[in-house]
Amino acid sequence: MEEVKHAPHPNYIAVFIALGVLTGLELFIAFLPWSQMTRVLILIGLAVWKAVMVALYYMHLRFEPQRLRWLAVAPLPLAVILVFIVTREFRW
Amino acid sequence: MAHAGALHDEDVMLPPPGREPGAGVYNEKLGMWVFLGSEIMFFTALIGTYIILRVAHPTAWKAPGEVLAVPITAINTFLLICSSVTMVKAFAAVQDGNLSGLRKWLIATVLIGSTFVGVQVYEYRHLIEKGFVPSEGLYGSTFYTMTGFHGFHVTIGVICLIFVTWRAFQGRYSAKDYRGVEVIGLYWHFVDLVWIILFTIVYLI
């Protein structure tokens, strides 16, 4: 067994900087005089982007076996189903 | 955390030896990911409720910054991102066998994480003094429930991190066995990830 048996570390600091910059961008966009819908869509898009970066690099999902990646995202469709269907209860 | 009947010279960072191929990772990591699936559903209940109620009653919410203090929370968000990078640095350090680096980065993570909780408590007190309480309509109900349970998760995370740090000082982790560090790291980053979503949808929308 060798001492270092893992892949070289990804550039964690670069991810950190990207997260910081995106957060700043979000703060900026939130107070722009655009329509509510535009802001909401952009902000959620940015949040998801940040979340995906955390999952891929900090939780190193990118370097895990395919099976584990599937397992990690498996609950997400359920969340979507619940929210999507119940929302239609009140807006239709 | 050795399994009963496990061999002594096994590589603990690999799946249990002599078994059918499973997820391809060791048990504790697989277990944490499965557990995080459960956590996703828990936050789905809370965040989903928020989305559904907000779609049903859009007028019950105030514009960003009107009630909630965005600047202080923005700083807090930045703190949590910092704690994630220190956590991942601790993980990288132990992978490289750099044990003093591990201890240093873990302590940093504990400190930043505790600060996050402290700032949140301060924010709550401030809001309650202003009269924004959990019984303040749908806005207060969803705000306190979501951020409160996130804060609860951060607190649990800090307690676990203190435990891991203590074990790091005992020399329980090495480049050959850093399961505890990796697993608590996964939990910590997940909590960070949830905050990324919460910060956007609670404070900025």
Place this chain on the structure above:
Amino acid sequence: MATTIGHVEEVTLGGAEVHADTRSFVRKYIFSTDHKIIGIQFLIMSLIFLLLGGVLAMVIRWQLGFPKQPMPMGGVLPETMAPGGVVLPEFYNSLVTMHGTFMVFFAIMPLLVGVFGNYLIPLKIGAPDMAFPRINMASFWIAVPAGFLMLAGFFVEGGHAAAGWTSYAPLSERADLSGVSMGQILWCISLIVLGLSSILGSFNYITTIINMRAPGMWWFRLPLSIWSLFVTAILVLLAMPILSGAIIMLLFDQTIGTHFFGPAQGGQPLLWQHLFWFFGHPEVYILILPAMGMASDIIANGARKPIFGYTSMVLAILGIGVLGWGVWGHHMFMSGMNPTLGTQFMISTMLIAVPSAIKVFNWLGTMWMGNIRFHVPMLHAMAFVSMFTIGGLSGIFMAATPVDIYIHYTYFIVAHLHYVLFGGSLFAIFAAVTFWYPKMFGRMMSPFWGRVHFFLTFIFYNLVFFPMHNLGLHGHMRRIYDPTQYDFLKPVQPINELISISAFLLFATQLIFAVNFIVSWFKGAKAPENPWEDNGLEWTVPSPPPHGNFVTVPQVYRAPYEYSSPFVTEDFLPQNRELPEAAPSAAPHS
């Protein structure tokens, strides 16, 4: 009994010696991390709750059969529940609520998932224990305080929760509507704690099954009991937190004045129902899937024949596990839900009938051309098939939304759910308990009293629940304290009396089981290693198995249901028995 050959014999002989057990009594039997002990602990706890739930049901049946008459032995109840032995309406609502809560959360669910999940998974996949034995122990010792919290509700001011086991808001969140405050809060806290226990248990099961299968135990060689427990654990893992989240919000509504489900400031009563049933429908499958899986094991064993259509059985389990997430709205057809959503939920509900039907036909196919042994577990398993069929078919009436308009909230539903939960799950539990009892306790249960218990249960069970369909068709609402209030229900009151008397007899019959269970523990005949001549890995180790289960990791050579194989003289062929080169070791399974 047929002789066991070489390989098996060696493994079991070594067993007891290698794992000489030096643990203290407390570590061995109380705070044990051994999955087998934890399984037995869950068994005892949930059987006690099953009995308690049964007692509550008897009080309910007394009131329905003989409204407002003093109940025999009712004098022991305090004035706040039943003055002079006459049940009060507020106590009746608590009874209905707690019967449901105890049976669903503290009896059937732990019996299936806690007991057999724990006991069978490591043994059947050839693992020494769970992946996380200490978390497994925590799972049990978190469930115990949850049980005590739930019991405590009976002794607090205002009585126990009385909003139904579904706790529909706003009745459940406002003490001025239900008359209950502390009981309802305890109900919430108890279920949050229990949810944590279930989640800890299930992620342990999932990890164990994924990562710790013995060599050769491919996915498509897993016994169906393990497949169903695997899918069940996934459902628990993902559904339970939804319930916890919803109950936390309900608790906040009750205690700190939030507004999630109360309409006063924009909360949505229907949101509670959506969240509850988004958990609740997977929960329905949590309560039946393990029963199906274990019944499959036992039916193949009883029929001495490979299970018919193993692959389609697995696909049906997976299909239920996936489709089960998209049908929750059928509990809410009358709730004021968007009617278009109602149509969609109706179609998805119809479709989920298909995998269940596949399973019934496959069980019949398994018995076809078999050589059926009528041991007590097999009797219960066949009753399971028969009763589950009725429960499944009566579900179609409710799935058809127009018919549901009439029978929703009536005794037709009560009949349906008891045919699934009692006729389905509980018969399968009786089958499983009698089947694995020798492995758990090292002794056989009395087959004579087992048969007596089975036949009486089968008769009285049907006398209790079958007429409930007819009550429902007459329009009899559920959860009403006194049916004679309604003129249109007066003609069917004799049916209520018949049901009540049968229910008392059904309850009395269960005492036979209880006595058989306890007496056999101490006095039963010593169980051999493999009393039912089964193929599972658990039957290749001594009864009860030693700590650590297997001396050497078993090598699996074939699918789990190779009964009556032409390659051996006996009519069974354990999964880990190595055959000479000439015989094909991997028998086909499709």
Place this chain on the structure above:
Amino acid sequence: MSWLLPHGASTFVGEIDWLYYLILWITGIAFVLVQVLLVWFMIRYRARPGRKATYYHGNTRFEIIWTTVTAVVVVIIGVLSAGRWNRIKGRDKVPANATPLVVHAKQFEWLVTYPGADGALGSADDFQVRSQLHLVVGQPVSVLLTSEDAIHSFFIPAFRIKQDAVPGMNIRVWFQPTEVGEYELGCAELCGLGHYRMRATVTVHSREDFDRWARDRAARAAN
């Protein structure tokens, strides 16, 4: 003990009862099929010494057949249900000439608001009656269901109609009685300790009888 539905008296009876009997036939056949096979196999294939079961793992063609047949049958039931469901509960299906009523559920009674002589709600001649529903035979009614406190469920077994009354929601339900007579309205959803006695009488009148009753009531309300 009967598998027939009790006598009904609204236009929904035909639709719902027909579907019920269809499903009763289908499930009845399936029920008999399964139970007979089960008992037959138990007798025919009981264990006998010296005999071995057939080593047989299944048959894909059988699997396909019974999966398809079941799926087709349930989808047909689903399609038959969908049309009826929409005709009964569809929100745009309330007849235009229906008499409007408000039924306000509260623990533990039904408050019925009648439109009075002008046939429109919200006017001065509206009047309220507690726990009595009076209807005209052959005249569709459109009930606006509201609730004061808990969730209640408006259930008239003879009319085959049921609908929850949810606080904070206004839910419309319609039906058309077809026979003069006395019926009962019950609460079908647990709503508190008086749930079991949350009952109202339903009286279906001829047009003349109803008008007489309504005049009488309106006069009493005015005093």
